[in-house]
Amino acid sequence: MSIEPGPGAGPEPKGPGTPPEAPQDIERNGRQAMWLALIALLMMLIPLTSVFAVIPAVAAIVLGVRTRRTAKRIGRQPVPGSLVGIVVGALVAALFAMTVAVQLYLHEEITRYGRCRDAANTVQEERGCRERLAQDVERKFGLPAGSLNEEMLP
Secondary structure (H helix, E strand, C coil): CCCCCCCCCCCCCCCCCCCCCCCCHHHHHHHHHHHHHHHHHHHCCCCHHHHCCHHHHHHHHHHHHHHHHHHCCCCCCEEEEEEEHHHHHHHHHHHHHHHHHHHHHHHHHHHHHHHHHHHCCCCHHHHHHHHHHHHHHHHHHHCCCCCCCHHHCC
């Protein structure tokens, strides 16, 4: 007498011989990709959460691609939400990458501005720090003098 369960007693592992996902699963995954991308976009607009916006953006891209591949594999039309998730997620990820790249490129100037602002005792000295930052950024990017004004900077 054996105590091991017989065939079909437990859940079967997914593999090449298993039936495809249900249509409602594909549609749900497409909607989830879209919502993740929109959450990432919203997070990108809020200063404190923009650092973490890349997480739902990448998740939206991965889920959108997987959903479209699954739909194609079973012969269904691609789910519209998955395409929105891929496009908006990629846009947010690209904006995030550009923001990080610019901050790394301007690290010296930003650090100098922070030190200057910390040492400033008056409003005039703070204004001078912003003017110096504008000049440094113009020089770094090769912009004509006076093209950035202090209202454009923090």
